Amino acid sequence: MPTVLILGATSDIGFAIARKFASQKYGVQLAARNVDQLETFKSDISIRYGVPCSVHSFDAEKFETHADFYQSLEVNPDVTVYVIGYMNDNDKVIRNWNESLRTINANYTGAVSILNIIAEDYVQKQGGTIVGISSVAGNRGRQSNYMYGSAKAAFTAYLSGLRNRMYHHKVHVLTVLPGFVNTKMTEHLQLPKLLTAEPEEVATAVYNGVKNHKNVVYVKWFWKWIMLIITSVPESMFKKKKL
Amino acid sequence: MKKTIANWGNYPVMETEEKTFTFEEQLSDALLHSDGIIARGNGRCYGDASLAKNTISTLKYDKVLSFDTEQGIFECQSGLMLDKILEVIVPKGWFLPVTPGTKFITVGGAIASDVHGKNHHVDGCFSHHVLEMDVVLGSGETVTCSPTSNTELFWATCGGMGLTGIITRAKFDLKKVESSYIKQKQIKAQNLEEVIELFERYKHYTYSVAWIDCLKKGKHFGRSILMLGEHAKLEDLDEEKKKDPLKLPNKKQITFPFTLPSFVLNQLTVKAFNFLFYGKNFKREINNVISYEPFFYPLDAILHWNRGYGKKGFVQYQFVLPLESKQGLIEILKRISDKGLGSFLAVLKVFGKQDDLISFPKEGYTLALDFPVRKGLFEFLDELDKVVLDYGGRLYLSKDARMKSDIFWKGYSNANRFSEIVKKYNPDFKFNSVQANRLSITH
Numbered sequence: 124m125p126t127v128l129i130l131g132a133t134s135d136i137g138f139a140i141a142r143k144f145a146s147q148k149y150g151v152q153l154a155a156r157n158v159d160q161l162e163t164f165k166s167d168i169s170i171r172y173g174v175p176c177s178v179h180s181f182d183a184e185k186f187e188t189h190a191d192f193y194q195s196l197e198v199n200p201d202v203t204v205y206v207i208g209y210m211n212d213n214d215k216v217i218r219n220w221n222e223s224l225r226t227i228n229a230n231y232t233g234a235v236s237i238l239n240i241i242a243e244d245y246v247q248k249q250g251g252t253i254v255g256i257s258s259v260a261g262n263r264g265r266q267s268n269y270m271y272g273s274a275k276a277a278f279t280a281y282l283s284g285l286r287n288r289m290y291h292h293k294v295h296v297l298t299v300l301p302g303f304v305n306t307k308m309t310e311h312l313q314l315p316k317l318l319t320a321e322p323e324e325v326a327t328a329v330y331n332g333v334k335n336h337k338n339v340v341y342v343k344w345f346w347k348w349i350m351l352i353i354t355s356v357p358e359s360m361f362k363k364k365k366l
Numbered sequence: 367m368k369k370t371i372a373n374w375g376n377y378p379v380m381e382t383e384e385k386t387f388t389f390e391e392q393l394s395d396a397l398l399h400s401d402g403i404i405a406r407g408n409g410r411c412y413g414d415a416s417l418a419k420n421t422i423s424t425l426k427y428d429k430v431l432s433f434d435t436e437q438g439i440f441e442c443q444s445g446l447m448l449d450k451i452l453e454v455i456v457p458k459g460w461f462l463p464v465t466p467g468t469k470f471i472t473v474g475g476a477i478a479s480d481v482h483g484k485n486h487h488v489d490g491c492f493s494h495h496v497l498e499m500d501v502v503l504g505s506g507e508t509v510t511c512s513p514t515s516n517t518e519l520f521w522a523t524c525g526g527m528g529l530t531g532i533i534t535r536a537k538f539d540l541k542k543v544e545s546s547y548i549k550q551k552q553i554k555a556q557n558l559e560e561v562i563e564l565f566e567r568y569k570h571y572t573y574s575v576a577w578i579d580c581l582k583k584g585k586h587f588g589r590s591i592l593m594l595g596e597h598a599k600l601e602d603l604d605e606e607k608k609k610d611p612l613k614l615p616n617k618k619q620i621t622f623p624f625t626l627p628s629f630v631l632n633q634l635t636v637k638a639f640n641f642l643f644y645g646k647n648f649k650r651e652i653n654n655v656i657s658y659e660p661f662f663y664p665l666d667a668i669l670h671w672n673r674g675y676g677k678k679g680f681v682q683y684q685f686v687l688p689l690e691s692k693q694g695l696i697e698i699l700k701r702i703s704d705k706g707l708g709s710f711l712a713v714l715k716v717f718g719k720q721d722d723l724i725s726f727p728k729e730g731y732t733l734a735l736d737f738p739v740r741k742g743l744f745e746f747l748d749e750l751d752k753v754v755l756d757y758g759g760r761l762y763l764s765k766d767a768r769m770k771s772d773i774f775w776k777g778y779s780n781a782n783r784f785s786e787i788v789k790k791y792n793p794d795f796k797f798n799s800v801q802a803n804r805l806s807i808t809h
Contacts, residue, residue, distance in 0.1 A: 135388070135426065160389055163443070167429035171454050310367050310386065 124174065126150040128200035130181055130237065131207035133160050135306040136256060139322035140204055143330045145172035152200055154181035154192075183207045183233025184225065193240050202333055203241050204254040205234050209271075210308055216270040223270060230274035235281055242285060245294040252295040252333050255282045256325070259300045259341070262350045265366040286338060297332045298339045301325050302346040318343065371421070374672050375412040377679030377739050377767055380800070386423045393532065394506035396422055397796075404799040405532045407472030408447060411479060412682040413767025414800040415527050422532060424474050430454060431535065438540035439497065444474030444533045449666075452658075457612050460540040461597065461658070463495035467713075469663050474533040479764035480525030480725040484573035484595070484662070487718030491725055492538075493524035500535040504796035508534065522787035525725035527763055529802055530791045545611040547598035548573070548661040552652040554644070558588025558696065562731075565592065565716045572596050573661075576714040579640040580702045580735060588699055590714065591647055598655050607655070615659035621669040626676050643711065675738045681767050683747060684734035686717060686727060687759040694757030695731050698750055705746060707737055724784040726762045734765065744768055763801065771806040781807075 127144040131137045132153035145151050145168045153161045153168075153176065161178040168176040181192050209229035216222040238253060245251035260268055261275030279298060286296035303309065303319040320342045332340045341347045356364075372379040383400070387393040397403070404418035407425065424445035431441040435458045440451065448462060449469040455461065466481040475481075476492045477499065489495075498512035501523055509531075511520040523530045551571075555561035561576050568574060573595040582589050603611055665671050672680070687694045702712075712735035717727045737743055751773045754761065760777030761769055775781045785807055798808035 133388070138388075163429040163431060166431050170430045170433050171450075307386065307388065307392075313368065 124148060124150050125201040126152060126198050127202040127204065128152040128154060128196070130154050130183070130203070130205045132164065132178075133157060134206055134208070134308075135322040136301070136304060136325050137204075137206040138164055139326035140206065140329050141168060142172075143323070143326035144202070145174050145176070147330060148172070148174060149202070150175040150198065152177050152179060152196060152198070154179040156180070156182050181237075183237070184228045186233065186236040189237045190240055193237070193244070199244060199248075200241075201250075202252040202254065203238070204256070204329065205238060206256045207233065208256065208258070208275075208308070210268075211271075213266075213268050213270055226270045227274045230271065231277045231281070234278055238281075238285070242289065242294070245289065246292045249293045252297065253282075253285065253289070254297045254299060254329055254333060255279075256299045256301065256329075257282065259302050259346055259350050262300075263354050263361070267366060295333070295336055297329070297337055299325070299329055299332060299342065300339065300346065300350075301328075301342045302349075304342070318346070318349075371406075371409065371417065372679065373409045373411050373413060373416060375680050375682060375739075375767060376672055376675070376677070377681060378414055378417070378800070379679075380417050382417065382419060382421045384421045384423055386426045388426045390502075390508070390534065393422070393427075393502060393534070397502070397504060397506050397532075401796055403797055404802075405444075405474060405478070405528045405797075407445060407475035408470050410468055410471045410475065411764040412680075413765060414804070415479075415764055415766070416475075417800040418798060424472055424532070424534075427534065428472075432537075433458075435460070438542055439537060440540055441535070441537040442473055443535055444477075444499075445472050447472050448476070453614060455540055456543075456546050456614055456658075459543060459612055461543045463539060463541050464489055464492045465662055467663065468666055470666060473536050473538075477524055477533055477536060478526060478528045480722070480727075481764070482717070482727050484575045484593075484715065486720075486727055487569060487574070487716060488572050489541075490718065490720055491524070491722070491727055493521075493722065493725060495538045496520075496524070497537045497539060499523070499533055499537070501531040501791075502534050503531040503791055504794065518787050519791055521723040522784055522791070525722065525763075526784065526788070527802065528799065529788045529797055529808060531797060541597075543597040543612075544600050545598045545603055545607070546613055546615070546658055547603060547607060547611070547655050548595040548658050549598040549602050549655050550653070550661055551594040552647060553592045553594070554647055554650050555588075555590045555592055557586055558590070558699065561588065561590040561592055561714065562692065562716075568592070568594050569716070574715065577643070577711045578699075578714045578733075579644055580699060580712045581637055581640060581706065583703050587703070588696075589644060591644065593661075595661055602655055604655070615657040620667065622671050622673045625673040640711065675736065678739040680736050680738045681743070681747070682734060682736050682765040683750070684726075684732060684762040684765045685750075685754045685759050686730050686732040686762075687754065687757050688728070688730040689716075691730065691757035691759065694753060694759065695733065697757075698733070698753055701746075701750065701753070702735070707743065707746060711735070723780050723787075724778060726760070726764070728760075730759070732762075734762075766801065769805070771804065774805045774807075 127149045129137050129141045133155040158180045165176045257279045258275040260272040261279045264272050282298045303314045328342045369384045385396040400420040402419040406416040406421040427443045428445040429443045438460050464483045480491045480493045482491050571594040576590040576592045578590040719729045720727045795808040802808040
């Protein structure tokens with residue numbers, strides 16, 4: 124039975140991905156900062172889907188712990204999904220360096236730290252899949268959200284470089300760009316219903332992307348075209364907009 | 367998030383501030399910061415019972431906590447829906463002890479409405495199978511209650527429409543089955559007299575319900591199809607089904623694509639539908655073995671079927687009358703057929719004995735039918751309410767969107783006692799709903 128590791132399993136998207144893979148008979152490793160919160164998730168997955176499920180403490184911002192964390196896993200996962208993301212109000216983030224750092228670390232540096240370790244293992248094995256949940260916010264910086272956006276942009280670029288390198292080692296790297304998703308992180312926002320995906324849709328997109336060896340997937344197809352338009356506006360015009 | 371919501375009847379519609387929670391800490395936090403709250407599951411009650419200024423959605427609090435496959439005891443968080451539970455328990459040879467006509471409701475909703483099913487006369491309501499549950503009060507405190515501990519809270523929460531607090535966890539027993547199939551018997555009845563007689567004759571059947579044509583007058587007044595069922599045993603299955611007796615039904619769903627204009631539903635279309643429905647059973651009696659899905663959840667196959675009633679929505683009217691009030695049933699059905707306001711089909715069932723604090727069922731006849739919202743309807747239903755009260759009956763709170771408060775207080779004989787317990791556990795009415803305010807329970 125293949126195994127999937129979910130980094131950031133307490134998030135709505137993380138748990139939805141865990142359930143999706145479990146329903147397809149994957150063993151599941153749930154990792155998050157707060158392991159206590161994962162106990163009910165573990166019983167849910169093992170009872171519902173009859174697959175092995177374990178829980179692990181993982182803090183993306185504590186880089187020094189990452190090597191030990193990966194070492195301590197009883198089974199090395201076949202698929203690793205990095206779901207961790209952190210988004211706060213942009214004005215708050217730019218005024219508070221700790222918030223800036225947190226945004227950068229959770230969305231980018233932490234991912235690089237752990238995925239470098241896992242990628243090395245996959246190179247050794249000449250196989251494996253790495254999935255990064257990035258964001259369309261990384262496709263272009265906007266005044267309302269550029270701290271989160273720039274960290275995601277870095278993550279997206281990292282994943283694309285990693286994909287290029289890993290291709291030669293038979294390792295699959297998938298970048299997922301969800302667009303708006305109805306989660307706890309966006310609960311306070313008024314999102315347009317048509318453009319907003321449910322966590323379960325993201326999970327299905329991730330699973331299908333893994334199965335079909337996709338490179339980059341947008342969860343709702345029209346986001347690709349929306350972002351194409353947004354990225355083709357000339358900078359001289361874009362900078363004048365209030366976006 | 368600010369949201370416009372309505373329950374299954376699409377009437378009434380209102381704006382609410384909705385919060386969700388995945389962990390108990392998030393719930394306590396949400397409770398601290400709002401007032402005028404009601405818990406909301408999948409919004410499958412029909413009226414305004416889960417509408418309020420602030421709603422707390424339990425849908426993300428949906429984890430399976432334990433499942434004893436030997437004893438048939440299931441434990442989960444309150445936002446888990448019955449369809450998901452069936453997917454887990456049926457392959458292991460268990461079934462829900464009680465299920466309503468849709469599987470798209472949460473466990474919390476099943477308890478708060480204290481739902482009943484086609485087996486009420488044998489197995490009672492859902493609450494009769496609940497071993498224990500957790501209720502989070504307005505203070506954020508979690509209280510565990512059961513039929514033997516904190517019993518006041520337990521019985522005021524079963525059928526209590528969320529007014530004591532938020533149900534967060536429940537443990538309940540299941541029914542052992544040999545297969546996922548139902549051995550069904552359908553019998554056509556010419557009129558009301560006959561169907562009531564048939565209910566009596568077949569009362570040893572675990573499941574029984576009748577679909578009744580409310581528009582028919584004269585000697586076919588109350589013509590019906592009685593549907594009876596038992597969980598099929600292995601010996602009832604053909605060779606093909608025996609290969610995998612606990613097989614889950616295939617998921618076949620169609621979606622009602624858009625909201626029909628309200629004028630489409632009129633006496634003519636309804637009569638035609640009822641004619642086809644009654645006429646499709648060519649023989650007087652049909653016996654067959656079918657999957658549990660079409661037997662228990664025929665309408666779940668059409669997602670959003672409520673759109674068929676148009677933008678203005680509909681109300682479902684469900685009452686119960688004591689057994690000795692058969693005359694009342696006849697009178698109400700007469701008024702409905704005279705008025706010609708009827709719905710597609712009405713559902714008739716005979717409840718068994720029950721006398722709980724605030725749950726809807728009690729021994730007698732229960733009839734449920736839909737009325738599209740239109741001019742003059744509410745006045746007409748007010749008249750029906752009086753007949754129901756005169757004959758010693760009451761209305762189901764989960765269906766209600768419009769009754770006047772005195773109908774509630776007179777119909778539910780323990781209403782005062784219930785209200786005292788609600789005041790004890792919910793002293794500032796932090797939990798209230800549009801319905802509870804309308805019925806003067808929480809103000």
